[in-house]
Amino acid sequence: MNDLSSMTLRQYYLSFKSISGILAGLFASSPLTTWVFRGSTDVCLFPPLGDAETIARAALALFAVGVTYAAFHWRDGLTRVSKRAIMLTMLFAIVSFFVYLALFLRFERRVDIPSEKTAVFVTVGSERTPFADSNFPAYSDEDMLRARGPYEEQVRLLWTYKSLVIARLALYISYCGTVLGFVAAFSLGVIPETRHVSQHGR
C-alpha cells in the first residue's frame, strides 16, 4: 500500500501498456478515432453537434487526458477504496451511457440517401420553429429533414435555437459522462498494476 505514495507519474503512465491502460486509452482516444473513421460505418459513434462537433471532440479528448492525470492523484489510500472507486466510476459510465441512449433515441434522426448508398445523422431539437409549423404541420422529423435537406442551416431553420442547444448539450454531457467514466475506471484500474510494477523493480 505504501508503494503507491512513492509511485511516479512516469511509472503510472508506463503501466498503461496493461489491459486496463489500453482500455483507458481506447476510450480516451475515441473522440478522435471515431472522427477519423466517421463515414466508414453506418452507426453514429459521436453525437452530431453541428458546427460545434470539432471543438467538442477535441475538448473531450483533453478532458479524458485530464481524467487519467486526476486518477494518478487519486491514488492516496487505495486498495479497498480503489475497488469502490473503480466500481463507482464504472457505474457512473454505465448510467451515463443509458442516459445517452435515451437522448439519442429522442433527438437523433437518420436520413437515408439510398441514391448515394449513405446516411446522414442529425441532432434535432424538441421545439419546432414557426417556419416549420406553418410549412410542415403534419410532417415527421425525418420527412421534414428530407424535404429541406439534412444540413445544419436547415436544422436551425426547423427547430428553435434554445431546443437545439439543450438537446445537443444533453447529448454531449451524457456522452462525456460515458467516455470519462470508463477512462476514470480503467485509469484507476492501472494503479494496482503500477504497484505491481514498482514492487518488482521494473
Add this chain to the structure above:
Amino acid sequence: MAADSGSIAYNLKVTSSPPGALISYHRRGDPPHTYAERTNATISSLPYAMLYVRIEKEGYRAEEREYDPYHDPTHEIDFQLQR
C-alpha cells in the same frame, strides 16, 4: 455508411421536349428560384432536399413536378411539354 451532411450535393440534369424551356425550382417553404440556363441544362451542387421543379415554355402548358434526389440515382428529370 454514414456521411457528413455538409459534403453531400448532387447535379440535376433537367431536360425537356422540346428544349429551351425556362427552369425554376424551390424547396417547400422557399420562393421559386429561376435558373440562368434553359433546358436542356444541368443544375450543379444542389443540396439533398425534395425539390419542386417547374418548366415554362411559350406555347406550352407549364409543368411542375416534385423531384426526390434521395431515391433517384440518375439525378435526371425529363419533361414532355404539352400544348
